[in-house]
Amino acid sequence: MNVFNAYKDRLLDLLHAMAGDGTLPAGLDLSRVTVEPPRDPAHGDLATNAAMVLARPAGLKPRDLAETLCARLTAEAGVAEAAVAGPGFINLRLVPAVWLGSLRACLRKGERYGDSTLGNSRRVNVEFVSANPTGPMHVGHARGAVVGDVLAGLLEKAGYRVTREYYVNDAGAQVDALARAVHARYRQALGRLSDDALDTLLATKAIEYGGDYLIPVGRVLADEMGDRWVDAPEAEWLPAIRERAVAMMMDLIRDDLAALGIAFDVFTSERALVAAGRVDDTLAFLSDKGLIYTGVLEPPKGKTPEDWEPRPQTLFRATDFGDDVDRPVRKSTGAWTYFAGDMAYHRDKVARGFQDLINVFGADHGGYVKRLQAVVRAVGEDQASLDVKLCQLVKLLDNGEPVKMSKRAGTFVTLREVVDRVGRDVVRFIMLTRKNDAALDFDFAKVTEQSRDNPVWYVQYAHARACSVARHAAEIFPGRDLSPAALADAAVERLEAEEERALIRLLAGWPRVVESAAEAHEPHRVAFYLADVAAAFHGLWTKGKDDVALRFLRPDDETLSLARLALVQGVATVIASGLGVFGVQPVRELR
RNA sequence: GCGCCCGUAGCUCAGCUGGAUAGAGCGUCGCCCUCCGGAGGCGAAGGUCAGGGGUUCGAAUCCCUUCGGGCGCGCCA
Secondary structure (H helix, E strand, O other): OOOHHHHHHHHHHHHHHHOOOOOOOOOOOOOOEEEEOOOOOOOOOOOEEEHHHHHHHOOOOHEEEEHOOOOOHHHOOEEEEEEEOOOOOOEEOOOOHHHHHHHHHHHHHHHHOOOOOOOOOOOOEOOOOOOOOOOOEEHHHHHHHHHHHHHHHHHHHHHOOEEEEEOOOOOOOHHHHHHHHHHHHHHHOOOOOOOHHHHHHHHOOOOOOOOOEEEEEEEEHHHOOOOOOOOOOHHHHHHHHHHHHHHHHHHHHHHHHHHOOOOOOOOEEHHHHHHOEEEEEHHHHHHOOOOOOEEEEOOOOOOOOOOOOEEEEEOOOOOOOOOOEEEEEEOOOOEHEEEEHHHHHHHHHHHHOEEEEEEEEEEHHOOOOHHHHHHHHHHHHOOOOOEEEOOOOOEEEEEEOOOOOOOOOOOOOOOHHHHHOOOOOHHHHHOOOOOOOOOEEEEEHHHHOOOOOHHHHHHHHHHHHHHHHHHHHHHHOOOOOOOOOHHHHOOHHHOOHHHHHHHHHHHHOOHHHHHHHHHHOOOOHHHHHHHHHHHHHHHHHHHHEEEEHHOOOOOOHHHHHHHHHHHHHHHHHHHHHHHHHOOOOOOOOOO
């Protein structure tokens, strides 16, 4: 049970009762009432702002209302003490049993500790990665991939039903360019295009994609198709080669994602949407609502493109939904714009029953957010909403030196290289050590360093250390049942040291971290919380180094040892639970 | 020119959707532990939350504005 929620519920019951007996006016807005841990632990275990946010609408003075509430709260079960402080805070101190109970719950639930019903099984669609299917993933994709996957995992833990989705951009000019590059590799594989001639094509940019990863693709096509398309006109081979090439690129990308531990539930093909007439449907739907019209846009102020000329275009009335300008849906060739496809795609998501949409994009797509949100509002009839998480780029460093990357020179770092070098778990964790909208340094040397500076190591070390204590306990107390379930019945009331109590309260905060991080769509909060837990645990361990009385295991006092082992096991459980959200394997020993 | 994101200790960053005296790590300085070094422990200094105005019981957080940085800005995806 989430202690904070439990007491908030009780507080709300109390407020309703007060409204019932006339102490408070009826119909007060209670949505701003919070129950939180106070900033300074000396203030107590819980603090509520209820008196301050309700005083004005109730026509009372904050301190007076606080006094009244305080008196009633003192009578609640588990409340040891309630006091008014500052401008009208009410600080509560709970009897130890409440916190000890949450430690027991943690041990009984194991990694499922922290699971929440906040989401109420509501469905959420998280779209992420969606990299063009033109080659393997590079390191720039890693952050969005991890943030999306972990956000999805976090929402699942918070009780949402999550679909992980990838939008395959297989309909634009990029995949045509891919097909041309593959066709050249196909001719090369058949000995019908010399290496020099290929180099010339690349140098003149007749071919856009020059990576070696296309060589095997050319060979496969040569095997499958023989030489029938060597001299055929482009119009004949392009669709078939494009389809085959895209499929193989998606295999490549799926492998890369698997190396990072990521699997998608749904891949949606842009080309299939277009072919099924979904773009036409969407435009017709919006047109019926008067949201499509022909008009002429103003040139962007201060930065008019050279070739600007006013021309009538088919536009979506995005400004009706908060966008800065109406957006074109059709090119002058008559073809749909990329945006038109995206409109159909997001309508498709809503049609599949999702009202909560999340997209994870690179920061360079920031300019795209408003128009997509406008689309979602327009097609969702105000029932659906879209949140976009923009990920800033990752600076790759090696011992402080920037890793040179240049697509032209072909030295860009692939996702696979990074994963192979430092491991999947390290990549995943590090990507979450910053807010998604802040730039992130990824230093090969630092992320594998064994030091307190390195949060991955520090958190893993705490887990390993906790496991190590458990192993020692098994040696000191042979034959004892030291399973978490058994430890849940240990004499945890013997945990009386202030540091122990503080750690117990910290562990009790895990369900709250899950809920607030899920609500804010901010998985990085979990990383910071785990670092806090690790720090508190390491600190407690270190105290035992100086003072034998504080050591977890005391051969002379089995009851106390088991109580402390319960706390240690609680630490391991919460860390494992948090790493589980990250899709990171907790280690049982460091090597 | 417009829009979005960002600006918090010397450095790297947190700050729980508006709460109490703004925190952590590293670095610096002092002390402890140690044969020495490394690692570790205790403590201290360090802040106009980029500047200014506003909203209210209360602002790093919300609004306006200035400055500074990043990204984007009609047929590319």
